[in-house]
Every structure is written in C-alpha cells, then in structure tokens.
Amino acid sequence: MRPEPICWFKSWSSCWASTMQVSVIIVNWNTAGFLRSALNLLYSEPVDPPLEIIVVDNASSDGSAEMVAGEFPAAILIANGRNEGYAKACNQGIARANGEYILLLNPDVEVKPSTIVRTAQWLSRNPDNAAVAIRLLSPDGSVQHSVRGFPRPMALFWEVNGFAKIYLKSRFFGAYRQRYFNYSRSSEVEQPMGSFLLIRREALNAIGLLDEEFPIFFNEVDWLYRAHRLGWKIYYLADESAIHYGGAATRLVAPAMAWESRCGLLKFYRKHYRSPLFAPVYWVVVIASWLQAVWVSRKRAHEAVGKAG
Secondary structure: OOOOOOOOOOHHHHHHHOOEEEEEEEOOOOHHHHHHHHHHHHHOOOOOOOEEEEEEEEOOOHHHHHHHHHOOOEEEEEEEEOOOHHHHHHHHHHHHHHEEEEEOOOOOOOOOOOHHHHHHHHHHHOOOOEEEEEEOOOOOOOOOOOOEEOOHHHHHHHHHOOHHHHOOOOOOOOOOOOOOOOOOEEEEEEOOOEEEEEEEEHHHHHHOOOOOOOOOOHHHHHHHHHHOOOEEEEEEEEEEEEOOOOOOOHHHHHHHHHHHHHHHHHHHHHHHOHHHEEEHHHHHHHHHHHHHHHHHHHHHHHHHHHHHO
16 A cells, blocks of 8 residues: 655645546547547646546547547557457556546546546545446436446336336336436435446455456446445435536447347346346346337338338
C-alpha cells in the first residue's frame, strides 16, 4: 500500500480527494462523432489530478482512431486490428489504466470532469461500495430508465408472462425492470446501466475483470452480480448526471444486437442458474425470445414491402 500523502494546509478530505486518479475507459466502434463530443467535454475543465483517458477502438471504419490520435494526443489510444467486443476491449483498457478508480464510459455519454471527480469522492468515502452509477438523461433532459434488478428466474418469468407490465408499480412482479424505481433519490441498487459505471480498483481486484464470454451484452450485469455475491454494494447517485444519447453503436446493426442481447441473457442464466430447478424458466425465456425475434423479423419485412410498394 502506498504511503498516505501529507497535506499541511488542507483538510484530510480535500487532500485525499486531490490525490485520487480516475482512469476513464471508452470503448468505441464507429461512433466518431459521439466520441469527439465526449472527449471534448472530458478535456473541457481542469481537475487535479487530471483524468487518465483511455480510448479502445475496435477497428472502426469511420476514422475514429485517427481522429483520437490527431485531435486528442493526451488520450491513450489502443487501436485494435479487429472488433474484439466490448468486454475484452474494456479489459484491455483496465490493464493499461493507472487510476485508483476506473470509469467505464460509453462514447455516447457526455459528462463533465467535475462530475466524475465528485462521484469518485463519494466512492472514496463509502468503501463498502464496489461501484457507483449516476443519473442518465436524454438530450431533451428526460430521465432514462437505467436501473434494473438482476435477471433472477422468477423476475424473468414475470416479465415473459406479462405480469410485470400489468402491475407496473409492483416490486414483486416488476423486480427485473424496476419500472417503479425513483430516479430522484440516491439509493443502493443491483444493476445500473453500464454506460457510466465508476469502479473501485480494490473491488475490481477482488471480483475480477469482465467475463469475455459476454462479448457485448450482460458483461457488466455479470460483473455486478459477482460483486453482489461477494458482499459488495452498488450505488446510484441521483445528484450527479450525464447526457446519454443511447445505443449509438448498436443502432448500426440493430437486429443483430437485439439477438445478441437475448443470447447474453441466456448465457447469464446458464452461468449463474445451472440447477435443473430453473430449467423450465430458462426454456420459457428461450421460446419467448425466439418468438419475439420472429415477430420483429416479419414486422421489418412487412415494413420493407410497404416502402417498396
């Protein structure tokens, strides 16, 4: 453990805050415009110590890596020769990072450096928390639904059979999507959206890296679930916020990403709920996912025929 800093003219809390370093890891794939805006804001105001910004580009074809190298020379750029997926790219960034706190940040999220610092200060004061998320706002200022519960078997069952949509405010039937969650109040949560997730390095060392068996979706859910099982807490801060444009990269290949999301959910289920007791729910989810995929495919085909006509 490194020696604590000596500060003669500062309070202990302000001294500690000034010595924390946050490493911001942004995994990018063909979202150069959003990435430029995010980086411009991250470099818009000085913080002490400066943020360590790491961009991992997954073989973008839109000039993202060249843009970062040319316009943001202070950023650390890891340019992959192929798309390695989100989880592996995050792990590459984590391996390169030096900060005591690791911020996993999507390229379509705009957040001020001062917001990141205040969030890290909160995390430093609450050592039993592995990670913290903040309020995500759409560009029009509306609050995004960014907090869910873990996809436990019964929680998924109520979603699939429709009870969760019928009883929107029910904590029993709606435990997965948590449509009842109060986004104006800070509280302990289970599964905040990974678009902005600030992680304590100590927790990362104890829990491990993202599981690369979840290349795109459910990797952060799996990590948070592992944290939860080890006794760590996860927190949502309502007083801090960021603008999230949402799905900038996945919209480029929306049908494939929708199916990948379902596969991620089923993979999570197989990993954490192996007992034969849970098999019926698993197959209900599989069948429901397949039926939904067929419905979406037919709907898109019908829309395409309509436009052609």
